Amino acid sequence: MAEPAHRIVDDPLAGKAAKPMPVILLVDDDQITRISMAGRLKRLGYRVIEAGDGIAGLAAIRAQRPDLVILDWMMPGLDGPSVCEAIRADGELRSSQVVLMTAHDQPEQIAEGLSRGADDFLSKAASKQEVLARVQASLRSSALVREIERTRDDLDRSHRLLSAKQTELESELQSAADFVRAQLPLPGMPAPGVSMQWAYQPSLALGGDLFQVSVWGSETLGLYILDASGHGVAAALRAVALMTFLREDNLAKVVGSFDPGAIITEANHRFPLTQDGEYFTLWVGRLHLPSRTLSYAAAGHSGAFLHSLQGVSQWLSSASLPLGFDPTISFDSATAQLLPRDRLYLLSDGIYEAPSPTGELWGRDRLQATLESHRAHTLAHSIGDTMTTARQWLKGDIFPDDVALLGVEVLDGTAPAKEKS
């Protein structure tokens, strides 16, 4: 319906064969002038609806939604400017194109008309050419406004669809995240004489960090922490795959032992670098409960810290390649002797690489100092407080990388102790 601005066409029917003719509503209480204008507009090719007063005019606008409204100025009851105001006040009608008819083009009249909501003016004395030109110009504006409204409605629809999709996706992600979180061990006592607590905060709904503490065979506690490279769903899927490999029954069958070195050596064969260059880091420990001897091995993962109350605290790691970088190499186990009330922490680099707002990393030294400062507190308190301290460093709640912090405490005495809260 809109014509390009530079084309003045005498015949409004030109090029419009396929489109419906614009509808013009003409509101004028004077029968002679109304029939005259209506006749002239119809002769120009437009469809014309007539109304004899302002109230009927408003009703006609609502019912017919004409492309253009032409209002006489002086009318009994609601005059032209009042009808304009009513149109602009109505949420549904206010984008209508409105022309006010004037007896003469007086500047004061124009100023008042504009301020009360008219888009343009048309003198009753106007020639045929002027009527045509003004009507065409108004119809162009009207068509533009309609286009904008259509686009806005399309946008609203698209937005609603997108939001619904978004909600659906988030719900699915949450289900997946819940599933992954359900793989984690229940805090408490995984075995007599051992208590365990943890904190887990992936940077997105899902992450690539996972850990496990469970009984392997008799009198042995297996522990591990793994980190799948990347973030999000892909990393979580890979992490779960490695977790499945590390199940007690699978290890017994495939590795034939619970020796950490042997486990990692086998994992190194079975989980090469992916096509996209993704890999795992892994730390595996095996705690012999009667002797409290810990054997451990690592593939690129250095997040194991032994906080010894009576003995020497140490990081249980050494330089090693992540899984899959060289499938031919083998990994050896090392050992450490745990004493009662010792605490073994397994943690992801997301926690000690937490950046301050200025970009400075929290670092392992500060992490170690924080963990050690809680020597007199419960394990749960120590972990909770360490997370809080890390967040204070971050000056926020959202870590840029996945965060996992697991603590295992060898309880005092031979009798199983209840976890102190």
Next chain:
Amino acid sequence: MDAQPVMDLAAAMERFDGDQDLFLTLAEMFLERSPAALAAIQTALADQNLPMLAKEAHKLKGSAMEFCARPTVAAAAQLEESARQSAVSDMAAIGERVQAEVQRLTAALQVIIEKGFPS
């Protein structure tokens, strides 16, 4: 006073884009309405009802404009303005002139209705 033609028929036909039927319809309406219109003006003048006088003069002006009847338009416009300005002294005289011009216009329109458009 009669030097100016009562209506510019060529201009009127230009205005209506040659639509003779439309012109005739409007002419008949004007003829039908003009007695009551003139009576209303007389009543308003007699009652010195200035708002009514302005309204009726305005309406007459608008109708006359359709036929490009410039003398009638001018007279009606003058009457309307006097009523708006409350310039009562000349009102009666202007009212008379309006009456005369309307009668000239209706006579001219009657000719066209009966005898058709001049070629």
